Amino acid sequence: MPKNVKQKTVSALEDVTLTTNEKILKECHVLYTHPDNGLVKIAEELGFTLLAPRKKITVILIGNHSAGKSSFINWYIEEHVQRTGVAIETQGFTFVTSGRKRESLTGNATLHLYPHFKPLQEIPGVVDYLATEVSTSKQKKFSLVTFVDTPGLVDGDMKYPFDVNEAINWLGDLADLIFVFFDPIGQALCKRTLNLVEELNSRHPERLRFYLSKADEAGHESDRQRLDSFFNKVESTFQET
Ligand SMILES: Nc1nc2c(ncn2[C@@H]2O[C@H](COP(=O)(O)OP(=O)(O)O)[C@@H](O)[C@H]2O)c(=O)[nH]1
Ligand SMILES: [Mg+2]
Numbered sequence: 001m002p003k004n005v006k007q008k009t010v011s012a013l014e015d016v017t018l019t020t021n022e023k024i025l026k027e028c029h030v031l032y033t034h035p036d037n038g039l040v041k042i043a044e045e046l047g048f049t050l051l052a053p054r055k056k057i058t059v060i061l062i063g064n065h066s067a068g069k070s071s072f073i074n075w076y077i078e079e080h081v082q083r084t085g086v087a088i089e090t091q092g093f094t095f096v097t098s099g100r101k102r103e104s105l106t107g108n109a110t111l112h113l114y115p116h117f118k119p120l121q122e123i124p125g126v127v128d129y130l131a132t133e134v135s136t137s138k139q140k141k142f143s144l145v146t147f148v149d150t151p152g153l154v155d156g157d158m159k160y161p162f163d164v165n166e167a168i169n170w171l172g173d174l175a176d177l178i179f180v181f182f183d184p185i186g187q188a189l190c191k192r193t194l195n196l197v198e199e200l201n202s203r204h205p206e207r208l209r210f211y212l213s214k215a216d217e218a219g220h221e222s223d224r225q226r227l228d229s230f231f232n233k234v235e236s237t238f239q240e241t
Helices: 003-017 020-033 039-045 069-077 107-113 115-122 164-174 191-203 221-240
Strands: 057-063 093-098 103-105 130-135 145-149 177-182 208-212
Touching: 020 039, 057 069, 057 164, 057 191, 069 093, 069 145, 069 177, 103 107, 107 115, 107 130, 115 164, 164 191, 177 191, 191 208
Parallel strands: 057 145, 057 177, 093 130, 177 208
Antiparallel strands: 093 145, 103 130
16 A cells, blocks of 8 residues: 555544544644644744644553552552552552553653653752653543653662662653552551642642542541541642641
8 A cells, every 4th residue: 555545544534533523633733743834843944843732642650659649540440450468569660551562661761752852851869760661551531641650759778779869850841741649558647748738739730639549548537538528628728838
């Protein structure tokens, strides 16, 4: 089959399979990337660089070590791409995104794929702990989302191989949504998590969403109510500031 016919067939197939939201995002993207009269090209002619908007929203998940961040991603996409467990499984940052074939990418390939995230390489050590997992899952709204799984946060002597606070703050500035996970058993009051949430909240209160994970382990009804009120307090504290 000639190449242009093949391309047309692929894009016709895409038009049928894409949802309305995906089509809108795709059209916005083409406004920027059209080779003849896209905004990126026009900007280039005027001497400055423009990045096309991302076609997906970026959701960064933060929280204490073992709060259930990676499990949430696996549940959402209905595929076990992220390791989970009580040990510190997620040491770096992993982008989990949808694509046509299942693959795992290194840090440099990740930055190549997501030029918006390139400034991350200025934080020493981060690129070595950066990866992307491309999944073919079509569950829920996954085709519209890129999740950023982050290292579990802990207090004390734990030594991170890069400045974890700086990296999370930087990613939070770029993300569309920031999900904060608190688990009832672990270390819901981890100082590092609370400080980070406070910093992010001062800049982007509208992006933050709080989740209480492992509700099934919250024990008796009275425990759950105590948790509920703890949770309400956290939410109102951060929403007021
Ligand atoms: N009971 C219960 N356990 C959970 C839930 N979500 C995660 N876990 C368990 O908690 C542990 C830590 O989860 P993980 O996703 O690795 O946490 P992360 O460090 O925040 O990524 C794992 O053993 C999970 O199986 C939940 O909703 N309920
Ligand atoms: Mg994890």
